[in-house]
Amino acid sequence: MKVVVRVKLVPDAVQVAAVSATLGAVNDAANWVSGVAFERGVPREYELRRHTYAQLKDRGLGAQAAQHVIKKVRDAYTALHANLRAGNLGPKGSRRRAKAASKPVAFRRGAAQPYDDRCLSWQYDARTVSIWTTSGRLKGVPFVCSPGALKTLQQFRKGESDLIERDGVFYLVATCEVPEAEQYEPDGFIGVDLGIVNIATTSTGYQAAGRKLNRYRKRQAGLRRKLQKKSTKSAKRRLKKRSCKEARHVKNINHVISKTIVTEAERTGRGLSLEELKGIRERVRLEKPQRVALHSWAFAQLREFIVYKARRAGVPLVVVDPAYSSKECAECGHVDRLNRISQARFACRSCGVVAHADRNASRVLARRGEVVWSAGRESRVPATSP
Known part of the structure; x- marks a missing residue:
């Protein structure tokens, strides 16, 4: 690696x-x-x-x-x-x-x-x-x-x-x-749901809230706007000095989150199940105020950090299809767009389970990860003699 x-x-x-x-x-x-x-x-x-x-x-x-x-x-x-x-x-x-x-x-x-x-x-x-x-x-x-x-x-x-x-x-x-560690046989999977309001939510209860980071980004954008409008030599000098500050801050946060997730999986002997988000910026259609948040979301970097840290630690990792994971009940598997009451609340129309929406989605991803791993895993059944 x-x-x-x-x-x-x-x-x-x-x-x-x-x-x-x-x-x-x-x-x-x-x-x-x-x-x-x-x-x-x-x-x-x-x-x-x-x-x-x-x-x-x-x-x-x-x-x-x-x-x-x-x-x-x-x-x-x-x-x-x-x-x-x-x-x-x-x-x-x-x-x-x-x-x-x-x-x-x-x-x-x-x-x-x-x-x-x-x-x-x-x-x-x-x-x-x-x-x-x-x-x-x-x-x-x-x-x-x-x-x-x-x-x-x-x-x-x-x-x-x-x-x-x-x-x-x-x-x-x-x-x-760097040599990769040998993968162990996972005892279950931890689902990782990525988002903007909550940067990462796992099926084991870990949640990295994005409120502080979003406020930081908004404050930095406002400062850049003021300096660009002022357009003096000192303002341009300050803009140049701060050009990579936000990127370094986000990168550090992603390192901390990814290390926490991989360490938890390694400690509990489980694998990681990540959602495939490639091309999300082209697929998703949002209103103008929400586009800035989506396009400044460093989900690809966070996923890359999780992947390479998992490979170094020998943690099994699978990538699953995230389709309808926010609308599917982790308890009974019922899929309905009305299950997602709000951004944070999930209530199943079939079995009545009420849960945090991101936590429910992470549990769905964990279950899908087990299915994918079992389907791609070599058979452990001994060969029968003729």
Whole structure:
């Protein structure tokens, strides 16, 4: 299982200039290669290398850096064409799709640049790296990270690392191949119902309320609106400073929730049953005031965190169809749209059970998870002798 670890570089003034110049040079080169690829109809990587490799070397790039620039450009066009085919950039004939396909792919000055083990080496005990730059090899560049991240790097780092710049700060994003724990045989399943009012509700009673997070988002949106309206230099400076604050806050909350859910499943020896929410933004039709809440809902990130934490802990996990789970009674299985009295209240029209709507839905998902697991599980019945 691949896990990324991000460490922060702490270079001195001379090293900062060298690293910054290197990122600028490789991304300027990537923009030039992108223009060549666009003019020639985006050829295969080998053919693109034949047209650009010598010129990249003349620009002062090393052999490995030049190869990585070419591969980065080709991968960017592969991703662009995949998004076009999938309709992620709008239907055929739309202005957004036409704009994306009518010009070369562009790279920001601080865009990520891959480094392999020939261009980058790690000294874990000293917490320094040796990194290639256009000014020569820089040795002893310090980095900082948490003890857990350092341990993961030492044990499992494998493959390339990306050098990126964010607001004048340089980071290395390293890929680690972490072995998955062996899955155990679950003693039942915990259903996890995701939502906006309640971020996550489990069939065992855990509930992560979203009221505080929604108030925080509303307050941040109001502040951004005021600063954008003011439009002074200081307001723009504050907007830039706060640009990723909300995303970091939401990410931290999702980490806490996912860890709580996976830990509970591991402690009780049960599996996890998640609902399939892919494409929900395209399927659901809401009034305008509700659209902001839906499109700022980081359910995909929370689900991703639950999945990878479950795989690391060996917790069995299944994905089930959530259709009618909010209208189905967890006790008798009766489905009726009138069962859902309000956002928070569920009352079965058949058996009379009254429950919290999200809790009832999580129990329905738990039962569906057991069905899916049993259907996909290998038979434990011993073979009969002829």
